[in-house]
Each structure stands twice: as C-alpha cells, then as structure tokens.
Amino acid sequence: MTIELPRDRMDQVLKRFEMLEAQMAAGPEPDKYVKLASEYSELQEIVAGIRDLRTAEAELADLKALLADRATDAEMRELAAAEVPEVEERIESLRASMQIMLLPKDEADDKSAILEIRAGTGGDEAALFAGDLFRMYERYCAKHGWKVEAVSASEGEAGGYKEIIATVSGRGAFAHLKFESGVHRVQRVPETEAGGRIHTSAATVAVLPEAEEVDIEIRNEDIRIDTMRASGAGGQHVNTTDSAVRITHIPTGIVVMQAEKSQHQNRARGMQILRARLYDMERNKAADERSEARRLQVxxxxxxxxxxxxxxxxxxxxxxRINLTLYKLDRVIEGDLDEIVDALISDHHSRLIAAMDGDG
Incomplete structure (x- = not known):
C-alpha cells in the first residue's frame, strides 16, 4: 500500500527551515539567535527526511524515464529495471518514517518527568512490588542516560515503598514513560508464604511531565504552606526537626507533602511536584475537551x-492495552522495557495515522 503524505505540509516545513537559516545567517541578537537555533535543530531531522525522500523519488522518475525511452540500449534498460524495486522499497521506507515525523506532536514529549509509584492492594507484598517497579524504572532510565532522583519516599514495613516520588531528568523521558501510568498487577508467591500460594497485589504508577514555571503559573495567594515536625514511618527519609512542608493549592485542593532534611529544599521540591500535577491536570482537561484525542491514547x-x-x-x-505478552519477566523487571515501550509508542502512532486517514 502506497503511503500518501501531505505534500503541502512538507513544503511548509522546508520553507520554514530555509527562512530560519537565512535569519540565523543575518546575525540576530543572541537571545533571538538561541530561539531560532532551537527551532532549527528541531526541524533538522524532518528536513533531512524530506530531502532524502525527494532525491529518491527523482531517482525513480529518472529510471522510469530511461525505461520508457525507446532509444535506451538493452544493457542500460536491464540495469535500470534491476534498480527500480530497490529504489521503490527505499521510498516506501522513507515515506513510513516521514508519516510518523509529520504526526501531531505532544508538546510535553521532550520534557523530563515526575514518576510517582504507590502501593495498592496487597499490604507488604504491594509495597515490595512498588519497590521492584521503582528499581525497574531506575535501570531502564539509566540505559537511556536519564537521571533518576527520589524526592520523597515512605518505606514499607517489610521493605519496598508505600509511596515513592522521583524526578526523571533527561530529554524525551516523558515521551518514553508516559504510557506507564495506570495499575500494575503482580502475581507471585511471597517469601513469607509457607503454603506456596500465589498472591495478587498491585501498585499504581503515575507519570507526569515536569512543568517549568513558564508552563504553569502558581500565584502566591493560591497556595498555603504549613511547616511541621516530621515524624512517623519513613526511616532515614524523615528528619525529626521542623522540616516537613505541606503545600496546599487552594483552588484545586491538591496537597503536596515533603519531609526531607532541608526545609528550603522541601519547599522547592514541593513546588516542583505541585507544578507537575497542575500541568498534568490542565493537559487532561484539554484532552477531555478534544475527546477524540483522549480516545486515541493507549x-x-x-x-x-x-x-x-x-x-x-x-x-x-x-x-x-495492546495484548502483548512476553515470556522474559526476569529481564523486564531488570529494566529491559524497550520492547514494551516501543510497541506502545508504535500502537499510539498507528491510531493517530488511522485517525488522520479517517479525517482525510
């Protein structure tokens, strides 16, 4: 099946790229240059793809012209005929890549992420599983060069976590982790289970795009900050000085608790998490208003x-969600998530393409 591409959109991208090149060459002010260079680098990959595609299409047209020309000698005709299938295959591959590059982009995809994992039903076993999930994501992120830093944790009595919140810093972290939000269920025999019975427990994962101050404005009059003495479970994560901070966002009722050693750091971390939750709420609200886009999510x-x-x-x-079953749980739990994540992203792209075809 031949993939049809929006040629006018490709022309617009090329024109924009050439215009950025000209503006950068004209020697603009440094801050203007930075903005131009950022957009220029974002367009480079797609422009290279468009140019490669057009070169291949011109090559195919030349080959077909040679074959159609009666003056072409037999040897040249044979060479041209042999090359046509190879060039056609290259064109289809370039068109498939271009189709994905031209899909509507989630503006949060390039952002870092906030990862929240909470033990669900299952008591101690759920907390242990939440710990396993956190380590799985830590290893997966390390493979991709993203930095994971726990910002708040409440440990389970038998190990693992009742709740852990971490930042995942690195370009594209949110794009790869965003489909992890939801309930993860584990079926296994707990070490404490003498009878060998399989227990089922669960943990909830939430992945939010990290929001900058420019993404979401929080007015001072909309928040209440309470400081208190940190106490209770939490092991080394909780200090018994007056360092715990509770931030309440009055308009939405969102509450963020931070109980690390530094009160100043708690406030900064708490605001970081609050910003991410408000940004996520706004994104979900916008997606709900575009109900079609919401339906297209995996x-x-x-x-x-x-x-x-x-x-x-x-x-x-x-x-x-995608009826994918892999018999390599030992590797997945060690952070080998690429096959699952790639399949989820691919399924998402397929849904977007199908929706665009339907609109056309």
Whole structure:
C-alpha cells in the first residue's frame, strides 16, 4: 500500500527551515539567535527526511524515464529495471518514517518527568512490588542516560515503598514513560508464604511531565504552606526537626507533602511536584475537551485502569492495552522495557495515522 503524505505540509516545513537559516545567517541578537537555533535543530531531522525522500523519488522518475525511452540500449534498460524495486522499497521506507515525523506532536514529549509509584492492594507484598517497579524504572532510565532522583519516599514495613516520588531528568523521558501510568498487577508467591500460594497485589504508577514555571503559573495567594515536625514511618527519609512542608493549592485542593532534611529544599521540591500535577491536570482537561484525542491514547491515561500484569510463576508479563505478552519477566523487571515501550509508542502512532486517514 502506497503511503500518501501531505505534500503541502512538507513544503511548509522546508520553507520554514530555509527562512530560519537565512535569519540565523543575518546575525540576530543572541537571545533571538538561541530561539531560532532551537527551532532549527528541531526541524533538522524532518528536513533531512524530506530531502532524502525527494532525491529518491527523482531517482525513480529518472529510471522510469530511461525505461520508457525507446532509444535506451538493452544493457542500460536491464540495469535500470534491476534498480527500480530497490529504489521503490527505499521510498516506501522513507515515506513510513516521514508519516510518523509529520504526526501531531505532544508538546510535553521532550520534557523530563515526575514518576510517582504507590502501593495498592496487597499490604507488604504491594509495597515490595512498588519497590521492584521503582528499581525497574531506575535501570531502564539509566540505559537511556536519564537521571533518576527520589524526592520523597515512605518505606514499607517489610521493605519496598508505600509511596515513592522521583524526578526523571533527561530529554524525551516523558515521551518514553508516559504510557506507564495506570495499575500494575503482580502475581507471585511471597517469601513469607509457607503454603506456596500465589498472591495478587498491585501498585499504581503515575507519570507526569515536569512543568517549568513558564508552563504553569502558581500565584502566591493560591497556595498555603504549613511547616511541621516530621515524624512517623519513613526511616532515614524523615528528619525529626521542623522540616516537613505541606503545600496546599487552594483552588484545586491538591496537597503536596515533603519531609526531607532541608526545609528550603522541601519547599522547592514541593513546588516542583505541585507544578507537575497542575500541568498534568490542565493537559487532561484539554484532552477531555478534544475527546477524540483522549480516545486515541493507549489506554485512557486513567490511573485506575489495569494496564499490565507481571506473573512470576509463568515468567510472563502482559500489557493488556495492546495484548502483548512476553515470556522474559526476569529481564523486564531488570529494566529491559524497550520492547514494551516501543510497541506502545508504535500502537499510539498507528491510531493517530488511522485517525488522520479517517479525517482525510
């Protein structure tokens, strides 16, 4: 099947790129140059793709012209005929790549992320599983060169975490982690289970794009900050000085608690998490208003939706949204998530392409 591309959109991209080149060459002010250079670098990959595609299409047209020309000698005709399938295959591959590059882009994709994991049903076993998930994401992120830093944690009594919140810093972190939001379910025999019975427990994952101050404005009069003595469970994560900070966003009722050692750091971290939650709320509201776009997400993004099951006795991991089952749970739990993440992104692209074809 031949992939049809929006030629006018490709022309616009090329014109914009050439205009940016000319403006940068004209020696603008430094701050203007930085903005131009940022957009220029974002367009470079797609422009290279468009140029490669057009070169290949011109090559195919030349080959077909040679074959159609009666004056072409037999040897040249044979060479041209042999080259046509190879060039056609290259064109289809370039068109498929270009189709994905031209899809509507989620403006948050390039951002860093806030990762929140909470133990669900299952008591101690759920907290242990939340710990396993956090380590899985830590290893996955390390492979991609993203830095993971825990900003708040409440430890489980038998290990793991009742709740852990971390920042994942690095370009594109949100794009790769955003489909992890939802309920993750584990089926395994707990170490404390003498009878060998399989227990089912769960943990909830939420992935939010990290918001800059320019993304979301928080007015001083909209927040209330309470400081208090940190106490209770939490091991080394909680200090018993007056350092715990609770930030309440009055218009939405969102509450963020931070209980690390430095009160100043708690406030900064708390504001960082609050900004991310408000930004996520705004994105979801906008997506709900564009109900079609909401429907196109892999799953609904609803954090109460069961998205994946990790079955230890069978060594199986199943993503329920795309009916993908892999029998390599040991590797997945060690952070080898690429096959699952790539399949989710690919499924999302397919849905967007199908929707665009439907609109056309």
């Amino acid at each position: 799953g609904s993004g609803d954090r109460s939706e069961r998205i994946r099951t990790y079955n230890f006795p069978q060594g199986r991991v199943t993503d329920h």
